[in-house]
Amino acid sequence: MNIIMLLVLSIISTVTQAAEGKVCQYSATVWNVAARKSVRTIKIFKPYDAVTDKERGPFGCTPCLVDQVDIELPFVKTFKVCRFIAEKVKSALLNAHYAGFPISEVEGYRPSYSKGKPDQLQNRTELSNHAFGAAIDINANHNGLYDKCIQWSNDCRLIKGGKRDLSKQETISENSPLYYEMKRIGLKWGGEIQGLQKDFMHFSETGY
Numbered sequence: 001m002n003i004i005m006l007l008v009l010s011i012i013s014t015v016t017q018a019a020e021g022k023v024c025q026y027s028a029t030v031w032n033v034a035a036r037k038s039v040r041t042i043k044i045f046k047p048y049d050a051v052t053d054k055e056r057g058p059f060g061c062t063p064c065l066v067d068q069v070d071i072e073l074p075f076v077k078t079f080k081v082c083r084f085i086a087e088k089v090k091s092a093l094l095n096a097h098y099a100g101f102p103i104s105e106v107e108g109y110r111p112s113y114s115k116g117k118p119d120q121l122q123n124r125t126e127l128s129n130h131a132f133g134a135a136i137d138i139n140a141n142h143n144g145l146y147d148k149c150i151q152w153s154n155d156c157r158l159i160k161g162g163k164r165d166l167s168k169q170e171t172i173s174e175n176s177p178l179y180y181e182m183k184r185i186g187l188k189w190g191g192e193i194q195g196l197q198k199d200f201m202h203f204s205e206t207g208y
């Protein structure tokens, strides 16, 4: 084999390695404010190096599939979260489960443009914390998203998920082992955010 042949082989091998390990791939839905639903899907396939600032979220997470990992637990359907918080989230959910808090539904990674100022076509322009795998929803059927809710009361208006009933075991409150565990790993609760909305299923770095 001559020197040129060796050189060509070495270049091919370098290019192949880069393509295998360094690709950013994901599909994100786009929420339209006027239609009040997702109107299209953006499909991304590019070198990981081409990730933009808008694609970098809390904890260094990105929407790229290569940054998302499966969390497998015996009591709930497998879900994905950002690899930089995966171990913490897993241990928090396990501890809460063993402390007697029933966890029946979890959703983490869910790539969508559902934040930010709408553009001219009324499409949202920023990725949500779920799009980075940096937020998790727990027991959505018992911990809905409410508006008209400066403070929790029965007058708050349910807009997504299930009705909040403090007599149910799956309902999250400041006294839940789950709340304690999430706080321990540095996640804030959507049930305690400022403003009109309360997202009782939701945990993230800021609670939003």
Ligand SMILES: [Zn+2]
Residues within 6 Å of the ligand: 130, 135, 136, 137, 199, 201, 202, 203
């Ligand atoms: Zn959420």
